[in-house]
Amino acid sequence: MNASVQHFTVQRNNPAQGRWHQAPLPAVGAGEVLLHVDLVSFTANNVTYAMFGERMKYWAFFPTNDAASGSIPVWGFADVVASAADGVAVGERFYGYYPMSSHLLVKPARVGPGGFLDASEHRRELPAIYNQYVRCSTDSMYRQDREAELAILRPLFATSFLLDDFLADNQDFGATRVLLSSASSKTAYGTAACLAARGSVEVVGLTSPSNAGFVNALGCYSRVVTYDALASLDPSVPTVYCDFAGNAALRADIHRHCGEALTYSCSIGGTHWDHLGGGAALPGPRPVLFFAPSQAKKRAGEWGPDGLQRRLGEAWERFITQVTSGPTKWLTVATSSGQEAISKAVADVMQGRVPPNEGHVLRFGS
Structure with a gap:
């Protein structure tokens, strides 16, 4: 496991300007879990998170302790590398919402077969849909051979x-x-x-x-x-x-x-x-x-969380079949790893230099 955390942050007032930081690995306290972020996507969706960061509180999920900079949230997969929380084991893989960082410290709550909710103090008042981490071993939408497509398209x-x-x-x-x-x-x-x-x-x-x-x-x-x-x-x-x-x-x-x-x-x-x-x-x-x-919360109340996930899963299966099996290839995956390549991929997406059929995934490495 890396002995340090690698963070990528951007200027809040100009997200096209980014830089890397290094910090020691955080200590894992009682009830906490350290995740190593492995594979995440970076798309126009993440540009939206940056542009609406203040208004929609996207900067609040992964604070940088610097009011001028922010960590753009990304979706993807991470592995548990240290755990002091019941029900979450080292080596498990989770899909969820992560910072542009090699590691994330979370405090699991409502741990169940499907995953957990991060109950870290600074996230408690933020929308729950972003605080859920899905256990890949029990996720009906998960396929190891489609991780890149899931990271890009699922959110x-x-x-x-x-x-x-x-x-x-x-x-x-x-x-x-x-x-x-x-x-x-x-x-x-x-x-x-x-x-x-x-x-x-x-x-x-x-x-x-x-x-x-x-x-x-x-x-x-x-x-x-x-x-x-x-x-x-x-x-x-x-x-x-x-x-x-x-x-x-x-x-x-x-x-x-x-x-x-x-x-x-x-x-x-x-x-x-x-x-x-x-x-x-x-x-x-x-x-x-x-x-x-807001619509997810409404439907979860009307259909129940399982009903919402079932309907979403059914729609997803129809959609991903179109994406992967249609006469025209809807998506080509481009993978970037290492600080220089990740920085370039982020800049390319930010500046609209990515072809419409291309989707970027970033790998933070081991």
Whole structure:
């Protein structure tokens, strides 16, 4: 086991600027577990965590003790390397929410066959969905040969599933068309796949001309429109706008084009993070930030946690079959290990230099 912890942090006001730090391994106290972070993904979803870090408290999960810097949360897999907690053994592997770091100290609570909840003091008031660590040996969604795909797509697809469920829960706000920006992004096309499976609305993907071929080939969109052809959309059709780009100018164009026919407008991500902006004084409904944990909490209360996981698992199986078995390869995995390679991968994702069919996983090494 490494004798030190390797941390990667970014400037909160400019997440494209990052640096590595080294610190001693933490002591493992009573009831605590030390995890070695092995394989995690880094996608546009993590860029969203950084851009909404203050507003949505994403910086609070893994504090750096420096108000100017933050650790971007990532999803993936880690192994137990030391344990002083009942029910969690050295060598076990867990899927969950981790810092950009080689190690994480947690305090397991509600330990059961499926995993545990981190009850560390600073995380107790944060959304529980981010504090759950799933035991791979009992996880119905886990497959060792699909760890990379799980790390990349599982957290994104959870948002996709919950967004589609939220729209269905609200009868699609009376719309017959759902418009998704940044249609080549993984969370967007996961949502499109769910919407297409439900079949109640026309699913229109907005994308750049360079990505139009890829988005068309996915087969989950009813229609693909490039950003420069927005005017070709019938402005009288009742429409829901799902904003995965976060581009303020694009949002304004859509609100002005659709006007009163826009029945709902929600913001999910910020892939165009350098063009983020507010939604005040726009025609039509005021844009609302979609927060997936809120819908998860609602459904867990109505369906029970097991019912929610069962439905999510069923939807995931349909989706991952499309991703891995369709006529077009939806995802190619790129793996980076070592500080220099990880730094480059993060910068590439941050600056939008990653092809739409590529997903990055980072390995922190042993």
